[in-house]
Amino acid sequence: MSLMRSAFALALGLLLLGGCGSQSPPEEGAIFPYRWESHELPNGLGVVLVDSGYPNLVGLYEVVHVGSRNEVEPGKTGFAHLFEHMMFRGTEKYPPEKWEEVMQAAGAETNAYTSDDRTVYHALFAAEDLEKILEMEADRFQNLHYTEEIFRTETRAVLGEYNKNFANPFRKLDEALRQTSFDEHTYRHTTMGFEADVEAMPEQYEYGLQFFDRYYRPEYTTIAVVGDFDFAQAQKWIEQYWGPWKRGDYEAKIPGEPVQQGPRSVRVDFHAPTLPLVEISFKAPAYDDEIVDSAALDLISFYAFGESSELYKKLVIEQQIVDLLAPDYPDHVDPYPFGVIARVKKAEDVEKVQNEILATFEDLKQNPIPADKLEAVKSHLRYSFALGMDSTGAIADTLAHYLGLRSTPETINKRYRLYSSVTAEAIQTTAKKYFIETGRTITRLEYQAEGEAGQ
Amino acid sequence: MKIATLATLAALAAATASAQTVQTLALPGDSPLVSFRILFNTGAASDPAGKEGAAALTAAMLSRGGSAEKTYDQIIEAMFPMATSVGAQVDKEMTVFTGETHRDNLDAYYAILRGMLLEPGWRPEDFQRLKDEQLNGLRLELRSSNEEELGKELLQTEIYGPKHPYGHPDIGTGSGIESLTLDDVKAFYAANYRRGNVTVALAGGYPQEFLDKVAADFAVLPEGAPSAVEIPAPARVKKLNVRIVQKETRSTLISLGFPIDVNRAKPDWPALKVAQSYFGQHRSSKGRLFQRIRAIRGMNYGDYAYIEYFPHGMFQFQPDPNLGRQRQIFEMWIRPVTPENGLFALKLALFELHGLVEQGLSEEDFDSTKLFLSKFVNLLTQTQTLELGYALDSKYYGLPPFNGWFKEKLAGLTTEQVNEAIRKHLRSTDLNVVVITADAQGFAKALRSGAAAKPVYASPPPADVLEEDKAVAAYKLELGSVEIVPADKVFE
Numbered sequence: 001m002s003l004m005r006s007a008f009a010l011a012l013g014l015l016l017l018g019g020c021g022s023q024s025p026p027e028e029g030a031i032f033p034y035r036w037e038s039h040e041l042p043n044g045l046g047v048v049l050v051d052s053g054y055p056n057l058v059g060l061y062e063v064v065h066v067g068s069r070n071e072v073e074p075g076k077t078g079f080a081h082l083f084e085h086m087m088f089r090g091t092e093k094y095p096p097e098k099w100e101e102v103m104q105a106a107g108a109e110t111n112a113y114t115s116d117d118r119t120v121y122h123a124l125f126a127a128e129d130l131e132k133i134l135e136m137e138a139d140r141f142q143n144l145h146y147t148e149e150i151f152r153t154e155t156r157a158v159l160g161e162y163n164k165n166f167a168n169p170f171r172k173l174d175e176a177l178r179q180t181s182f183d184e185h186t187y188r189h190t191t192m193g194f195e196a197d198v199e200a201m202p203e204q205y206e207y208g209l210q211f212f213d214r215y216y217r218p219e220y221t222t223i224a225v226v227g228d229f230d231f232a233q234a235q236k237w238i239e240q241y242w243g244p245w246k247r248g249d250y251e252a253k254i255p256g257e258p259v260q261q262g263p264r265s266v267r268v269d270f271h272a273p274t275l276p277l278v279e280i281s282f283k284a285p286a287y288d289d290e291i292v293d294s295a296a297l298d299l300i301s302f303y304a305f306g307e308s309s310e311l312y313k314k315l316v317i318e319q320q321i322v323d324l325l326a327p328d329y330p331d332h333v334d335p336y337p338f339g340v341i342a343r344v345k346k347a348e349d350v351e352k353v354q355n356e357i358l359a360t361f362e363d364l365k366q367n368p369i370p371a372d373k374l375e376a377v378k379s380h381l382r383y384s385f386a387l388g389m390d391s392t393g394a395i396a397d398t399l400a401h402y403l404g405l406r407s408t409p410e411t412i413n414k415r416y417r418l419y420s421s422v423t424a425e426a427i428q429t430t431a432k433k434y435f436i437e438t439g440r441t442i443t444r445l446e447y448q449a450e451g452e453a454g455q
Numbered sequence: 456m457k458i459a460t461l462a463t464l465a466a467l468a469a470a471t472a473s474a475q476t477v478q479t480l481a482l483p484g485d486s487p488l489v490s491f492r493i494l495f496n497t498g499a500a501s502d503p504a505g506k507e508g509a510a511a512l513t514a515a516m517l518s519r520g521g522s523a524e525k526t527y528d529q530i531i532e533a534m535f536p537m538a539t540s541v542g543a544q545v546d547k548e549m550t551v552f553t554g555e556t557h558r559d560n561l562d563a564y565y566a567i568l569r570g571m572l573l574e575p576g577w578r579p580e581d582f583q584r585l586k587d588e589q590l591n592g593l594r595l596e597l598r599s600s601n602e603e604e605l606g607k608e609l610l611q612t613e614i615y616g617p618k619h620p621y622g623h624p625d626i627g628t629g630s631g632i633e634s635l636t637l638d639d640v641k642a643f644y645a646a647n648y649r650r651g652n653v654t655v656a657l658a659g660g661y662p663q664e665f666l667d668k669v670a671a672d673f674a675v676l677p678e679g680a681p682s683a684v685e686i687p688a689p690a691r692v693k694k695l696n697v698r699i700v701q702k703e704t705r706s707t708l709i710s711l712g713f714p715i716d717v718n719r720a721k722p723d724w725p726a727l728k729v730a731q732s733y734f735g736q737h738r739s740s741k742g743r744l745f746q747r748i749r750a751i752r753g754m755n756y757g758d759y760a761y762i763e764y765f766p767h768g769m770f771q772f773q774p775d776p777n778l779g780r781q782r783q784i785f786e787m788w789i790r791p792v793t794p795e796n797g798l799f800a801l802k803l804a805l806f807e808l809h810g811l812v813e814q815g816l817s818e819e820d821f822d823s824t825k826l827f828l829s830k831f832v833n834l835l836t837q838t839q840t841l842e843l844g845y846a847l848d849s850k851y852y853g854l855p856p857f858n859g860w861f862k863e864k865l866a867g868l869t870t871e872q873v874n875e876a877i878r879k880h881l882r883s884t885d886l887n888v889v890v891i892t893a894d895a896q897g898f899a900k901a902l903r904s905g906a907a908a909k910p911v912y913a914s915p916p917p918a919d920v921l922e923e924d925k926a927v928a929a930y931k932l933e934l935g936s937v938e939i940v941p942a943d944k945v946f947e
Contacts, residue, residue, distance in 0.1 A: 056833055088740060096750065100741045104823050107830020109772055111738070126830040152914030153753030156793075160755040163706040164769075164791045167602045202913045271703050273599045273943075275591065308535035313528045320584050323591060345587065376536040383538035383557050387488060390555075391837040 031385055031416040034395065036409050037231055043247045046222030046407045047238055049231045050399060052392040058130050058227035059396035060137065062121040063403045065222070066215040068191040069116050069333065070252045075200065078158070078193020081114040082201055083211055085154050087121065088112075089146040091139050102136055105129070109393075114191050117333045118404035124393050127228045131237050134225075138241035141216060148205045155201035162198050169274040173341070173445045177279055180266040181337050181441040185257035217248035222407045226396040257335065259283075264441045269448035276350050276446045279328065280357050281339030283439035287331040287405045289414035294331075296422050296430040297338050301327030302377045303369055303427075304360055305340045311360050315342070321349045331405055337441065338434060347446060354442065364431035368424040381419055475650050477673040480850060481666055482658035482843055489561055489659040490840040493552040493572060493673075494777060494847050496654075497647035499627070500547040500620035500684045506639055508627015511545045512582075512589055513643045518543035518552055520581035522570035527581055530567055539564050541571055544777060545625050546764070548684070549851070550647075551777040555840060558660050565665075569672055575644065582637045590633065593626050598945060602708050603769050605700070606889050607788060609945060610710040611764070613698055613887045614784055615689050621782065625766075629947040651680030654850070658843040686781045689714045694935035697888040697902060701895035702942035706791030709801050712784045713886040715762060717876075719779075720852040725864035726876035727762050733816055733824040734807075735760025735787065738772050741827070744787065747807055752916055754792050754800055761786040773835055776844025779851040785881060797892060798901050799908035802930045809883035809930075815874030829865050832858050884933055895939045902937055 035051040052059075071077050090096040103110050106129035112121040123133060146154075165171050175190055182188035192198065223242070225234050260283050285293045305311060305327040315322040321344060328339035340357050344350045389395050402412050502509045518541045521527040534540055537560040542553040552572060556564040597605055608624045615621040623631065653676060655669050692713070717723050735742040737759050740750060744758035763783050765774045787808065792800040816824070836842040836858055845857040854860050892898050901908070907928040915921060 054837075057837070096740075101823060104741050104827040107827050107833070109739075109831065109834050111772065124834060126833070149914045149916075153751075153912070153916065156753035156913045157749055157756055159793075160706070160749075160791055163793070164603065164756055166705050167600050169600055274595055306535075308531050312531075317528050317584065318580075320580070320587065323584075323588055345591075379536035380538045383536070383560070386557055387538055387555055390486075390488060390839060393834075393837055 030413040031382070032409050032412040038408050039235065041218065041239065041243055043243065043245055044217075044219030045242055045245065046403075047235065048222060048224040048399070048403060048409060049234055050224065050226040050395065050409065051231070052227050052395045054392045055228050056127055057124055057392045058127045058225060058229050059122065059124045059392050060130070060133055061224040061226065061396050061400045061403075062137065062141070063222045063224065063400050064119040064121075064215065065117070065220050065404065065407075066119055067115050067117045068189060068193070069186050069254060070215065071186055071189070071193070072252060072254060075197055076204070076207060077189040077197045078191070078201070079204070079207070079211055080119055081191050081193065082155065082158050083208065084112045084114045084119050084121075085158055086146060086151065086208060086212075087140065087144060089144070089150050089154065091143040091145050093139050093143065094136050099136060099140070102132060106133060108133070115404070116187055116191060120400050120404070122396065122400065124396070130225070130229055130234065134234070134237045135241045138245065141221070141242075142245050144212060144216070151205045151208055152202040155204075158201060159198055162192050162195070165192065167272065169270050169277060169445055170341075172268060172270055173277050173279055173443055176266050176268045176445065177281060177337070177339065177441060177443040180264050180443060181260075181281060181283070182257055184255040185334060186254060187257075187332070187334065187336060214248065214250040214252075217250075218242070218245045219247055222403045224396065224399055224403060226399060227392040254334065260439045263437050265443070266441075267444045267446070270445050272447065274445070274447050275323070276344045276347050276444065277341065278344065278350055278354055278357075279339045279341045279443045280354065280361070281328070281337035281441050281443070282361075282434050282436065284329065284336060284338035284434050286333060286335045289406060289411045289418060292418055292422060292426055293430050293433070295415060295418040296426050297329055297434070299374070299377050299419065299422055300364060300427060300431065301329050301338070302380060303373055304364055308376070311356065315353060315356060321345055322353055331401070333405060350444065361431070361435040365428065365435060368428050371424065374422070374424055374427070378419060381416070385416070475678050477650060477670045477676075478654040479666060479670050480654055480656040480843070480846055482656075482839070482846060483661065483663070484659055484839065486659040486839055487558050488839060489556055489558050489657065489661045490843050491552070491554040491568065492656040492777065492840065492843050492847060494654045494656060495550045495648055496548060496652040496851075497681055498545050498547045498550050499623065499625040500686065501643075501647055501681060502623070502627065502631065503639075503643075505631060506635055507623040507631030508589060509631075509635060509639055509643045510550060510647070511626050512585060512632070512635055513640045513647075514543040514545045514550050514552070515585040515589065516577065516581060516640055517541075517572055517575050517644075519585060521576035521578050522567070523574040523576050524570050525567065526576070526578070530571065533563070533567055537564055541568055544775065546778045547621050547625065547780055548686075549777050549779050551844075551847075553840065561661060561665065565669070569669075573672065573675055577637060577641060579637060582640065586632065586635060589626060590629065593624070593632065593946060594629060597624070597626065598942060601769075602702065602704055602891050603788070603790065604767070605942075605945065606708045606710040606891050607766070607768070607786070609698065609700065610712055610786060610887060610889045611784065612946075613696070613889060614712060614714055619689060620684050620686055621780075624946055645677070647681045648676060649680050650674060650676040650678050654847060656843050656847055658839045688716065688782065691885055692887060692935060693885055694933040695884070695886060695888055696935045697890060697937045699895040699898055699937070699939045700889065700891040700942050700945060701939055702891050702893065704891060704893055707794045707797035707800070707890060707892040707898070708791050709789040709797070709804060709888065709890055710786065711789075711801075711804065711886055711888040712786035713882065715783055715785045715880045717762065717880055718781060718783050718852065719763070719848070720854065723876045723880060724762075725861065726868055726873045727880055729821065729824050729828065729865070729868060729873045730811070730816065730877050730881070731760050731762045731785075732828055733820050734811055737761070737765065737768060737774070743811070744804070744807055748789065748800065748803060751920055752910070753913060754796055754803075754910070755790045757790045758804070759788045761788070773841075776841060776848050779848050793911070794892060794894060795911045797890065797898055799910045799928065801888065801890070802908055802932065803927050805883055805932070806927045806930045808881070812877060812881050812883050815877050816870060818870050821870040821873055825865050825868065829862050832861050891942075899937050899939060902932065902934065905931070
């Protein structure tokens with residue numbers, strides 16, 4: 001039900017926000033049907049302007065290409081997210097109260113989120129207030145200023161956030177999957193970070209300054225203005241307020257992940273009553289808008305593991321031994337596993353469910369997808385995209401997801417052309433390439449009352 | 456003569472019945488999308504005693520079970536290429552089915568939707584699946600994995616009490632759901648899904664004749680409407696009534712509130728809405744509570760206030776429409792704090808509420824909140840389906856279209872009216888508190904001891920805040936009942 005779905009969405013971060021490619025283009029023309037422009041300022045700042053066709057409102061989305069992926073140093077996990085919080089601590093010109101006042105006067109809904117690959121600050125407000133907010137936001141990105149006391153106080157809000165998520169078993173499953181599946185790459189930790197690192201955050205004031213200095217730079221940032229406004233005027237304001245921002249020179253060295261050499265598995269206990277969870281995953285490629293593999297895997301995720309799949313019908317509707325079955329393959333900048341999650345009603349059925357999922361992966365390698373099923377998935381993606389773009393906010397949310405991957409709306413059109421081009425043969429080839437035992441990780445989670453030993 | 460009269464009366468009755476047309480609400484437009492909201496004025500307040508959860512399971516059988524013509528998996532398969540589905544939301548007095556399709560697929564989608572709502576399949580296997588899901592939704596999702604929602608839902612039932620029609624969660628109770636049979640659900644449908652309590656609402660690019668056709672189709676529902684459920688005002692509790700839920704958790708969660716005699720239809724609603732927005736605008740850093748508890752003191756992730764029911768607040772920024780109720784509560788949501796700050800956070804929340812009641816809003820706060828709301832209101836109806844939902848709610852409350860109405864009311868408000876509404880409807884005593892924490896006994900003991908509560912900080916806040924902390928720590932709690940309940944007994 002809605003609660004269940006929401007809890008699941010929360011656990012998977014941005015998967016449902018536009019994650020695993022929920023979309024594809026009409027045969028004629030581009031899937032992203034809005035008038036848009038993109039520019040790069042001399043300082044490296046990416047600028048994207050989109051006319052949403054909806055009146056009155058404007059969304060300003062600032063996409064910083066920094067996420068938990070950039071947390072390469074030991075003991076500093078969770079920092080990109082902490083920094084998202086710090087960005088609300090103001091500047092000399094606009095201390096937090098003043099910032100609030102301006103946003104309030106614009107009737108704005110404001111917030112921010114951090115994922116593996118990006119940190120996004122967003123505001124949706126009355127179109128007439130665009131200049132003021134562009135000016136104030138430019139100041140925030142260039143002149144953020146806070147004391148050590150404020151920094152320490154904010155780290156406790158982050159700990160509060162960590163604690164509020166603690167009750168969600170999908171979070172724990174995600175943590176276990178990452179730690180088991182990855183050896184070197186920073187996707188090994190979640191965006192919240194390791195608990196010990198979150199606890200130690202109050203002592204990291206100096207590192208916080210360094211983090212801002214490295215990453216909050218124009219070459220790491222793309223800003224998008226979406227809605228009801230004049231492009232030329234907005235571009236002028238952006239040049240005026242964001243142009244003086246100084247380019248940096250830091251380059252993060254994200255460790256590559258060595259090829260996995262054999263199957264892995266892990267079992268974790270959960271502290272509160274929950275149904276058992278199992279996730280079967282395989283090492284898979286990064287998001288791409290030119291090479292077909294990741295797009296083909298998206299199609300597989302719907303065809304073989306979505307609500308309309310044979311497996312769903314068998315396990316959820318007919319046998320009723322599973323109450324939730326869902327693919328888990330969010331778009332990422334670097335290679336990320338392709339997973340399937342099942343929540344099993346009875347512990348004794350976990351093995352059986354696991355075997356059914358594994359058999360489905362095998363079947364994808366042996367048998368081509370029927371033509372009508374392939375067409376149904378493509379149609380689903382196309383209509384799903386159209387149905388999702390129902391407001392300025394929704395368009396901007398989807399756009400921000402893709403800007404985090406490629407910095408231009410054109411990647412959406414390219415990605416959807418790829419979806420259209422996927423053949424049954426490509427799907428089978430992709431399945432054979434990635435669904436191999438040596439790249440597999442099986443993650444299981446079960447309730448274990450305190451004091452009982454895990455098995 | 457007598458017979459003739461009876462015949463005449465019978466004929467008249469028949470004419471009335473066939474003349475009872477289905478109510479419609481139309482927002483035609485040129486969007487390629489068509490939004491449906493099929494609203495029934497019924498819900499969990501109509502659950503029969505001992506069958507709590509009947510309304511929710513009935514709606515689930517319609518929206519996520521098969522129709523007479525198609526099994527559920529056939530429905531999924533047919534919907535998949537269109538990327539459509541049917542959603543259901545059940546609250547106390549409203550049950551709404553929602554759907555959206557591209558107009559390319561309007562007829563195909565509607566044919567399925569109509570079958571689901573008007574000719575349900577009532578298959579035992581669907582019933583078993585959905586009943587399991589509902590039980591797990593209550594016991595494992597709500598109670599075990601979502602402490603914040605649990606606290607908020609428990610506050611509602613604490614305020615109304617078990618015998619009140621609002622006295623159980625919309626999803627039902629453990630024993631209520633367990634006792635439900637397929638016949639119970641069919642009976643609920645027969646009694647509560649009627650021609651007289653349905654409104655068919657459509658928005659977007661549909662042809663005019665389509666709306667007429669839908670209205671005619673829904674006229675197959677039996678005439679009449681279910682008898683109205685009386686929703687009495689809950690009794691005013693004395694002092695602070697604290698329910699502590701003992702649960703394996705690493706933090707302490709607090710919800711508190713009391714019933715208010717104000718819903719959207721009442722004259723004081725716009726004024727109270729301004730007060731609520733100022734005090735605790737949902738998921739916004741601008742609210743007073745957020746500023747004092749999170750921003751300045753870093754005690755938790757956020758702190759908000761409400762005058763209308765707002766479920767699933769941790770997952771969304773805006774409320775869903777079609778949660779219309781005759782009665783509402785004033786609620787404060789204090790997000791998880793570390794256990795050592797639990798008692799202090801409760802005192803701080805009440806201290807702030809006391810301050811609001813005593814001092815109200817300044818002219819400046821009033822002006823800025825009014826300006827904010829007058830623009831923010833456009834965000835509430837950003838999409839076609841939200842606009843349709845708000846239109847249905849305005850109809851329920853007997854109001855003009857929401858945005859225009861609210862802006863007009865805002866324009867006419869004064870600071871004094873807002874502060875008058877605060878004094879009249881809000882209070883900082885005689886209320887219910889729900890606390891979820893691992894050391895329930897310890898919390899109860901600290902509460903009863905009347906000891907001052909000392910906050911623990913990562914970094915001391917400014918001197919004026921530390922000074923205020925002394926007053927907060929000394930803030931006296933007038934205790935009524937303090938009771939502990941283990942988490943697995945909640946909503947059974």
